[in-house]
Amino acid sequence: MKLTTKGRYAVTAMLDLTLHSGNGPVKLAEISGRQEISLSYLEQLFARLRKGGLVVSTRGPGGGYSLSRPADEIAVADVILAVDENMDTTRCGGMGNCQNDLPCLTHELWTELSNQIRSFLSDITLGQLVRNANVKQVAERQEQELQAPSIEVAVVEKPAEAS
Structure with a gap:
């Protein structure tokens, strides 16, 4: 299984x-700033997370996103599945048709690994x-970095001395 950017960003954004x-509700622009994830990508992810029932949106001033239920009730696996991320390590997508429409030598190994990954991620919640x-x-470091004033350094060239 290769967890793609979509799955990683979804978990990171949900943790943020x-x-x-x-x-109250958190704006996607704030998550984008703290996590350095593009706002347009977050909008796509949160549309899926909302459709998956993991977040609710609030419109208007002071609006943003909130968890749809307590963080201890949302497993990391729920987040990954909501954004259509695959947690299957088999080459055949679990179909058992890896080699000439039949399972390959290592099909059961990869199937069991997929089950272990799914179980592991199902046992970890956002609350944990x-x-x-x-x-x-x-999280504290990220907050400090956002609040620290940026310092711009200007390079000034010294004028050439007259001879």
């Missing part, structure tokens, strides 16, 4: 939403992740 939803010390540390 979870971390910042204490003060936000309580992780490393996740908290990264």
Whole structure:
């Protein structure tokens, strides 16, 4: 299984939403700034996440996105599946037709790996992740980076001295 950018960004954005939803709906532009994910890509992901029932949107001033249920009830696997990400490591997509319409030698190995990955990601919730010390540390660093004033350095050339 190769988790693509879509799955990684969806989990990252949902984790950011979870971390910042204490003060009401979170704007996608804020997630985009903190996580360096393009706003248009986030809009596509959140349309799928909304359709998957994981987030709700609020329109108007002060609007944005919120989790549709408590973070402890949303598994990482739910997020990945909502954005149509594949968690299958088999070459045949689990169909068992990998070699001349029959299973290949390693079909069962890859099927079991897929099941283990699915089980692992189903057992981890967004709530668990936000309580992780490393996740908290990264979130704090990201907040500090956004709040720190940027300093521009200008290079000034010295005029040539007259002889």
